[in-house]
Amino acid sequence: SHLGAYHLNPQPAVVAVCDLKTELFETVADTWGQEFGELETYTDYRAMIERENLDIVSVVTSDHRHTDIVVEAANAGVKGIICEKPFATTVDDCTRMIEACEANGVLIAVDHTNRWGPHYDVAREAIRSGSIGEVQRIVATLGGPRAMMFRNGTHLVDGVCFFADSEPEWVFAELEPGCDHYDRYLGDGGRDPATDPAVSGYVHFRNGVRAFVNANKSQFAASFTFQVYGETAMLDVHNSRVIRRDRNNSEFLPFEAHLYTRIPACVADLIDAIENGSDLLSPAREAKKTVEILVGFLQSHARGNVRVDLPLPPGH
Structure with a gap:
């Protein structure tokens, strides 16, 4: 999960969650309360973006419901966004998100975990x-x-x-x-x-x-x-x-386990890009x-x- 990924990375502090299913807030509190403390909860992402001083936003809504959230978060001035895959379900939506992020200097990583x-x-x-x-x-x-x-x-x-x-x-x-x-x-x-x-x-x-x-x-x-x-x-x-x-011949090519893989690695990658200017491994233009x-x-x-x-x- 994205909450689990943030927990595994030492830098970020999770401060708020947003979902239309309010019954999930209790599940989040039971599962992550000890790690994150009491989180602010929202059913309106616009209110969360407006009220919280967010550096990073994870967008983990349904496949066809990413665009408006990404655009509004970018326009609000967050530093980075992690967007779930698929990036979008239309090319026009990809273009909207990329243009909003680039216009506001916002980094966006797409969670193609492999x-x-x-x-x-x-x-x-x-x-x-x-x-x-x-x-x-x-x-x-x-x-x-x-x-x-x-x-x-x-x-x-x-x-x-x-x-x-x-x-x-x-x-x-x-x-x-x-x-x-x-x-x-x-x-x-x-x-x-x-x-x-x-x-x-x-x-x-x-x-x-x-x-x-x-x-x-x-x-x-x-x-x-x-x-x-x-x-x-x-x-x-x-x-x-x-x-x-x-x-x-046939040969196995050896590889060592990474410290982070999948979503935790995506979080670490985005943080490194924000703090040190490194290139994202899964940027929006690749996902497009x-x-x-x-x-x-x-x-x-x-x-x-x-x-x-x-x-x-x-x-x-």
Whole structure:
């Protein structure tokens, strides 16, 4: 949880929480009262932003309810924002949030948690060092009942962008059966998998990398994997291991556990960027690439599985 992540980082002091479900305030007090003391509670985020002298705001609302909160927090002058994934469900909403943050000098990190994993570190270092030669193809697979395009597919597509290390130029895609009317996001914020379809998609990147995105809710076993194919070798990337394979050998690439991973690492990353000017590992403009690809997938399917060029024009 975000509260747990702030607890694990020694610098921040949590002072307030906001939720429409007031019964959760008692749960927060019971769980975190000893660590944080008595917190101010709000049901209106605008009141919280106005009354509290906040340095950082975490936005952990439903997938399609981030934008107004982020924009108002940025305009109020907070120093940093952590926004849950997916960053947004429209490209226009991404643009609104980025413009508000950049206009006010506010840093915003998007919680694509795998970016802070040691397996991602080792894999991208192998790619950038030339260990597998120039990257040619990426095959990304997500399986299980919640292999939803926006809710969890956002992690898969973000991983593709992380390893491709380039700008997406065009896409095409096909959604799961029964979703021909999905020309835009029609989900309920990430709760019901039936409202957020799985997708099979293709992404062409500016540097020539071609990526195949495969999500399947009815797959026999849950999975979240990447195969990154280079000219001379390939990487098999899983949560617990990274394997390099070439024509003659297979080897596990060693990595050490990080002090912080996932949300705690996101918090630490944002604090370091605020205090020391370091670059964010998961900035908003990177997260916008993922949203643009996902919306491009929707547009491709709705138009008969055609190629859709990126970036998308306003109105998407």
